[in-house]
Amino acid sequence: MTLAPTPSAPTGERARRxxxxxxxxxxxxxxxxxxxxxxxxxxxxxLVFVVVPIVWGLILSVSNAQTTITPDRFVGLDNYVAVLxxxxxxxxxVLVVVFALVIVPTTLGFSLLLALLVNAAPxxxxxxxxIFFIPTACSYVVASVVWKMSLFNGLPTGLANSVLGFxxxxxxxxxxxxxxxxxxxxxxxxxxxxxxxxFMIIFTAGLQEIPRELYEAAQLDGIRGPLQELRYITLPLLxxxxxxxxxxxxxxxxxAFDEFYNILGSAGGGGQGNMSAAMTPLVYxxxxxxxxxxxxxxxxxxxxxxxxxxxxxxxxxxxxxLNREK
Amino acid sequence: MVAFRRRRVARLVLLYAVLIALAAVFLIPxxxxxxxxxxxxxxxxxxxxxxxxxxPTLKNIAALVEGDSPILRGLWNSFVVATVQLVAQLxxxxxxxYGLARIPYKHRNLIFVLFLATMMVPSAxxxxxxxxxxxxxxxxxxxxGIIVPGLFNVFMVFIFRQFFLDFPQELEEAGRLDxxxxxxxxxxxVLPNSGGVMVALGAIGFINSWxxxxxxxxxxxxxxxxxxxxxxxxYLNSYKINLPGLFAASLLSVLPLILLFFVFQxxxxxxxxxxxxxx
Numbered sequence: 001m002t003l004a005p006t007p008s009a010p011t012g013e014r015a016r017r018x019x020x021x022x023x024x025x026x027x028x029x030x031x032x033x034x035x036x037x038x039x040x041x042x043x044x045x046x047l048v049f050v051v052v053p054i055v056w057g058l059i060l061s062v063s064n065a066q067t068t069i070t071p072d073r074f075v076g077l078d079n080y081v082a083v084l085x086x087x088x089x090x091x092x093x094v095l096v097v098v099f100a101l102v103i104v105p106t107t108l109g110f111s112l113l114l115a116l117l118v119n120a121a122p123x124x125x126x127x128x129x130x131i132f133f134i135p136t137a138c139s140y141v142v143a144s145v146v147w148k149m150s151l152f153n154g155l156p157t158g159l160a161n162s163v164l165g166f167x168x169x170x171x172x173x174x175x176x177x178x179x180x181x182x183x184x185x186x187x188x189x190x191x192x193x194x195x196x197x198x199f200m201i202i203f204t205a206g207l208q209e210i211p212r213e214l215y216e217a218a219q220l221d222g223i224r225g226p227l228q229e230l231r232y233i234t235l236p237l238l239x240x241x242x243x244x245x246x247x248x249x250x251x252x253x254x255x256a257f258d259e260f261y262n263i264l265g266s267a268g269g270g271g272q273g274n275m276s277a278a279m280t281p282l283v284y285x286x287x288x289x290x291x292x293x294x295x296x297x298x299x300x301x302x303x304x305x306x307x308x309x310x311x312x313x314x315x316x317x318x319x320x321x322l323n324r325e326k
Numbered sequence: 327m328v329a330f331r332r333r334r335v336a337r338l339v340l341l342y343a344v345l346i347a348l349a350a351v352f353l354i355p356x357x358x359x360x361x362x363x364x365x366x367x368x369x370x371x372x373x374x375x376x377x378x379x380x381x382p383t384l385k386n387i388a389a390l391v392e393g394d395s396p397i398l399r400g401l402w403n404s405f406v407v408a409t410v411q412l413v414a415q416l417x418x419x420x421x422x423x424y425g426l427a428r429i430p431y432k433h434r435n436l437i438f439v440l441f442l443a444t445m446m447v448p449s450a451x452x453x454x455x456x457x458x459x460x461x462x463x464x465x466x467x468x469x470x471g472i473i474v475p476g477l478f479n480v481f482m483v484f485i486f487r488q489f490f491l492d493f494p495q496e497l498e499e500a501g502r503l504d505x506x507x508x509x510x511x512x513x514x515x516v517l518p519n520s521g522g523v524m525v526a527l528g529a530i531g532f533i534n535s536w537x538x539x540x541x542x543x544x545x546x547x548x549x550x551x552x553x554x555x556x557x558x559x560x561y562l563n564s565y566k567i568n569l570p571g572l573f574a575a576s577l578l579s580v581l582p583l584i585l586l587f588f589v590f591q592x593x594x595x596x597x598x599x600x601x602x603x604x605x
Contacts (some may be wrong), residue, residue, distance in 0.1 A: 031430060034508045038425030039437065041418045045478035049456060050444045057455030069458035117345055122338070124345075130591065131349045134356070136598070137583040139537035141555040142576045145562055146355045149569060150362065159354070193355065201595055202602035244602055255448055258539045265563040282540065289454045290544060298454040309448055 061299040069295050079300035083288075089301055092284045093308065099280070100253040100312075102184070103191055107249050108242065110192060111199035116230070118200070119207050129204070133197035140194065140258030147190045148175060148263045175263060183264065183278060190259050195252070199245050206241030210234065243320050247313065254309050257282040281305045359580065362573035363387065370569050386574035397575045400554035404579070407472050407542070407553060408535035412528050414477045419527075420520070423486025424512050428498070438487070445480045457544055471545040472553070476535065482527050485600050489523045490516065522593070529590045530597035536583060554579045 036043075061079050063071030083089050118128045135143070151159045152174035161171035174182045214233055223232050235242075260280045279287075281301065289298035362370050363386055365379040390397045425431075426438050456475055457466075465471030493516060501511040542553040552560065558575050561568065587594060 035425050035429040035431040035434070038421045038429060038508070038512075042422035042441070042478055042483060043437070045418065046441065046444050046480070049459065049475040049478060050447070050452070053452045053455035053459050054447060056458055057452060060455060060458065069461050114348070117341065117348075120341055121345060124342075128345050128349055131352050133591075133595075134584065134587060135352065136594070137533060137587040138355075138580055139539065139555055141537075141539055141558050141562070142359070142580050143355065145558065145572055145576050146358050148562070149567075149572065150358045151355070159358070193352065197352075198598055198601075201598040205599045205602060241602065248601065251448060261539075262559050262562055265559075285454060286540070286544070289457070295454060295458065302452065302454055306447055306452075310446065 057299040057302060060296050061303055063296050065294075065296040065299075067293040071296070075296070079296045080304070083297050083301045083304060088279060089281070089284055089304075092279045092281045093305075095278060096254055096256065096280050099187070099256060100250055102188055103253050104246060104249050106188060107192060107195060107199060108246060111196045111245070112203050112238075112242075114196060114200040115203035115207055116234070119204065120226070129200070132200055135194050135196075136198045138194060140190075141262055143190050143194055144259050144262035147186055147259075152186045181278075186263060187259055187278070190263070191253075191256075195249070199249065202245055203238065203241060206238045207234070210237045243316075246320070247316065250312065250316065251309060254305070254312075255282055256280045257286070261286075356580075359573055359576050362570060363577040365570060365573075367568075367570050370573075386570040387578065389571060390574055390578060396549055396552055396557045396560075397554060397571075397578065399550070400552045400557035401578060403469060403546070403551060404536055404553040404555070405582075406469055407538075408532050410473050411476055411535040412532045414473075415479050415482060415531050416524055416528055418477055419479050419482035420486050420517070420524075421512075422483045424490050424508075424516060426483070426487045427490035427493075429508055441480050441483055453541060453544060460545060466545060467548040467551050469546075469551060472542050472551070476538070476541065479531070481601075482531070485523065485527060489520065493519070522596070525590060525593040526596040526600065529586065529594045530601070532586065533583060533594075 059071050060069070062074060062076060064073050064075045064078075065071050114132050118125055118132070121128065154171070154173040154176055155161065156165065156171040158171075158174075160174065164171060172182055174186050177183075210233065214237075215229060218229065218233055223229060257280060260278060260283055264278050282305075285298050285301050285305070288294050288301060361377075361379060364382040364384070366381065366383055366385075369376070369379055369381075389395070422441070426434060426441075460466060460471045460475065463471070465474070497515055497519070498511050501515040506514060537555065538553070539555045539559065543556050543559070546552055546556055549557075554575070558572065558579065561572050561575070
């Protein structure tokens with residue numbers, strides 16, 4: 001993101017200033033007023049619904065605030081100590097890190113693969129791209145219904161188990177068991193299906209920016225075949241795209257809630273839920289705030305999670321380089 | 327030469343085999359929604375995998391549409407939420423984007439940086455204190471509470487600012503000569519020429535609003551304010567689960583977006599590419 005210096009309108013601006021009152025005795029020029037007029041709705045909104053909540057959250061996180069959203073009394077870092085001392089919260093942080101470590105590379109690789117395959121196809125690009133992209137229109141809730149109640153419903157007749165049966169394998173209780181934790185396959189595939197097409201589009205945009213002549217020139221330099229082209233041209237030139245896809249995917253993974261809540265939800269599908277086995281930080285915060293009504297604890301947990309996301313984003317920026325200038 | 331061509335053909339055959347297989351896998355979930363939405367309960371739970379319902383039925387959908395079902399009300403609530411958010415988000419962000427791009431003010435860049443800084447804090451993480459603010463306004467269990475906090479989209483401001491910076495200045499100058507002020511130029515000249523970027527951002531925004539789950543779940547606790555996602559989730563997690571009804575609801579909730587998707591696909595692709603520039 002560069003902050004391009006905004007070109008000020010050369011002639012028109014000066015002409016306007018000539019017959020408009022500048023910053024006069026009243027202090028505020030009409031231009032400044034106009035500026036704030038345009039900015040005000042956004043600025044006020046961000047103030048009320050982003051800045052105030054952050055400040056309020058900070059206050060709540062150092063206060064005793066149970067069953068009430070108004071801080072009761074100052075308790076220092078007690079909430080932070082409590083939330084970090086809670087094995088369930090620590091477990092949720094570990095879980096989301098592991099989840100990110102699995103889902104980010106999988107999504108990255110798979111969506112790049114889709115982009116490359118579709119790009120290489122001489123005919124039918126549009127159809128394939130559309131098919132891979134439509135899951136973007138689907139909600140996590142609907143996908144959870146399909147994954148939980150049909151594909152991986154744990155019955156011998158579910159599609160996943162039918163496929164296993166075809167190969168002579170025993171049916172698996174995908175969601176209902178923690179040993180081994182098969183529900184990971186359910187959670188990873190559902191997110192993969194939902195977001196791979198979205199990232200494929202971003203990769204496709206990156207691919208289309210690579211000039212064709214580069215590939216022709218490379219052939220003269222002895223680079224032959226799709227694999228070498230991929231290794232020496234495509235991947236290096238997709239670097240910036242890859243970094244931004246990784247970042248979007250990572251931030252999304254850390255805020256995972258919908259599919260964990262809906263697929264592992266405690267009551268669903270005749271009690272096959274498994275929520276405690278796989279509670280993400282957001283599910284934990286949701287329960288802390290809205291089931292246990294402990295807003296102080298919930299806010300403290302929220303700031304711990306924010307800090308974790310910021311740290312990981314910064315580390316990633318360090319490692320992979322965030323500068324988009326070449 | 328022949329060997330080379332044969333290898334090329336083999337490669338193409340392999341490519342299309344992989345593409346078709348992947349496409350089939352990608353379509354399975356949609357196929358399942360449609361199949362189950364038109365099946366009877368007995369058929370869904372019966373042993374053995376069947377590709378088509380033996381007796382397709384419209385009963386599941388009819389049961390949702392007639393009377394005052396929570397799903398039907400959820401569809402309406404989702405429609406209201408997504409439409410209002412679409413219009414207001416675009417208006418607020420376009421105004422701010424134009425001010426930041428075109429109206430000279432000495433602290434303009436500072437304000438832009440402050441806007442961007444709010445993006446650093448993931449919105450989902452602040453949902454607990456935001457709920458506290460909403461509660462203070464008495465907006466719990468209202469659609470207003472679901473809608474308003476989501477109206478201030480800095481990412482859209484970023485894209486609009488970029489777009490307005492590239493907007494041909496001559497057009498705006500012409501407007502000024504006709505005596506238009508900033509507001510007049512914006513409404514009469516800039517907005518009518520911003521259709522593409524509006525539709526691109528709007529379509530993505532509508533999809534996100536329609537599919538949003540956590541915030542509507544937190545604010546709309548009462549059945550009357552359930553969005554369709556919350557209504558479906560409640561059914562999914564209840565003990566008395568109505569499988570065909572759930573799949574029929576899934577079909578109804580996803581259908582409007584699929585239609586939107588096909589009509590605006592070109593713009594949605596554009597909107598997704600914008601998101602790629604966010605990182």
